[in-house]
Amino acid sequence: MSRIVYVNGEYLPEGDAKVSIFDRGFVMADGVYEVVSVLDGKLIDFPGHQARLNRSLDALEIGQPMTDDAYLEMFRALVEKNRINDGLIYLQVTRGNPGDRDFAYPPKDTPQTVVAFTQSKPGLAENPAVKTGWRVITLPDQRWDRRDIKTVQLLYPSMAKMAAKAQGADDAWLVEDGKVTEGTSNNAYIVKGNSIVTRELSNDILHGITRAAVLRLAREAQLQVEERGFTPEEAAQADEAFVTSASAFVMPVVEIDGAKIGSGAPGKIAERLREIYLDEMRKTAL
Structure with missing residues (x-):
């Protein structure tokens, strides 16, 4: 049809x-x-x-x-x-x-x-990739400077996504001045201990709607949230990592530039955040 x-x-x-x-x-x-x-x-x-x-x-x-x-x-x-x-x-x-x-x-x-x-x-909501997690590479962030506006100018993110796939990865994290801005179509996070770290809101990143909900739910779950930039090297030393978007919801990331993040398997915090996010969103859906 x-x-x-x-x-x-x-x-x-x-x-x-x-x-x-x-x-x-x-x-x-x-x-x-x-x-x-x-x-x-x-x-x-x-x-x-x-x-x-x-x-x-x-x-x-x-x-x-x-x-x-x-x-x-x-x-x-x-x-x-x-x-x-x-x-x-x-x-x-x-x-x-x-x-x-x-x-x-x-x-x-x-x-x-x-x-x-x-x-x-x-x-x-039952994406099988949640069980294995994504692998990401890093690439320079060569987009325009108003990434907070959700425009249809998506050529560079598409190029970066394809570059990641050519290397056998699932996505690319974009890097500017040594720090991760975001993924090609998602916001990026690392976890260290009880703290979730993600880039602060500015013109440098898209103000993710899923991001806002997940950070609110994380705080309600008594997790610490640090809104700041982090380096790829810091990500490689993190306990776990994940991304958020409207279509991936909360997706674990298990590898960056070939280096395992944490145990190399999806982490417990990402798993829990995905669970409570989907539960809350289903309750409030229109």
Whole structure:
């Protein structure tokens, strides 16, 4: 069955969906996106993702094409129309179609382009990689300096992901001024004793919605949280490590640049955080 997707107010079979070749998202990467997980047919942490979408749009002065309630209604409709039990919803909002290519922004009354689609992923929360953990390599962070805005400029993260796969790893941790910023599509953490260490919020990293929830739950579980940068060498000497994202939730990391982290197996703290995160998110899903 063909997926039903959303394009500018219409629900269409994916084969009928079209966006102009002059759309700023296509010619300028002038757009933002969000990815919301679906578990048991419900949306995970929708308010957090919606707040970040609004922040990203404001940062780029794109304008807001829909209300929060309209997004929620549209997401729920896509889940229902595509019979999604576990999976993802991808949303992209661009500055729209100015009718031609120009570096200058189009007039402010140019309608934004809004597209969304689902990805069915049965058993999303039962990812077998959780049992073995990810292996990561480190690469220089060569992205632009506003990584806090969730833009569609994803070429370098894609290149880094492929470089990791070429070396038999699962992902890359990006390094700037000697310290890890984040993964290609996730926030990065190490654990030493009872302390979780992760980079502080700034323009240098994406303000992860899963990150915010996991750190809140970690503090509630009486774990120490240090928001600071850490080096790859510090990571190699850590007791354990993990990443967080909307699709991976909490994923253990067991190796960095060929060096085992801790015992080389997923750690207990990452395991516990994943458990309490999924439990909390299922309780509060919309």
